[in-house]
Amino acid sequence: MDVQTAYQKTIIFATLKHLENNQTIADSELPYVIHLSNVAMEILIASHNTTHFDLLFATQVALLHDTLEDTNTSFEELEREFGIEIAEGVSALTKREDLPKEEKMIDSLNRISKLRKEVWAVKLADRITNLQKPPKSWDDLKRRKYKEEAKVILEKLKGGNDYLENRLKAKIEEYEQYLD
Structure with a gap:
């Protein structure tokens, strides 16, 4: 399947x-698909700046990265529709509900780090996309914690994708403007 066909099937x-x-x-009031397409856009650009990058796989994982966490989609449904490798990538990007809040991110990063570098790239791209202007409901402490989490992601996934690592470093620096 070509990337364009896979993109259309997956984004729908x-x-x-x-x-x-x-x-x-x-x-x-913006539909959530904008976030998904922004993460996929980061992946598309990264693919042009990364050797040995499976764009088809990474694009599908990018578009699906929040389906297990935020919708009623099951792992089995993802596996049936997109295959086991994509389902496993999305699962690694999903925080486990059975863990205490302070352990969820590290657990996910540990699971991501055992998979292909394209999954690492999706996590980097997701945080790049999320380091926009924070929601108005976030206080300064929440914004600071989010920035610190971004640094943890960057450190834990170091060596996964130079292009996206550099983008995330720049976004972390830019995010300083949102801190009191």
Whole structure:
């Protein structure tokens, strides 16, 4: 399957799943698919700046990265629709609900680090995309913690994708403007 066909199939699947919950981007009326397509855009650009990069796989994982965490999609459904490797990538990017909040991110990063570098790239791209202007509801402490989490992601996934690592470093520096 070519990347364009896979992109269309995957974005339609993900959009419909997120629409079931009427999910929007925080503090906006914008449909959640904008976030998904922004993560995929980071992956598309990264692929042009990265050797030995499986764009087809990474694009599908990028578009699906929040389906297990934020929708009623099951692992089995993802596996059936997109294959085991994509389902496993999305699962690694999903925080486990059975863990205490302070352990969720590290657990996910540990699972991501055992998979292909394209999964690492999706996590980097997701945080790059999320380091935009924070939601109005976040206080300074929440914004600072989010920035510190970004540094942990960058450190834990070091060596996964030079291009996206440099983008994330720059976004972390830019995020300083949102801190009191």
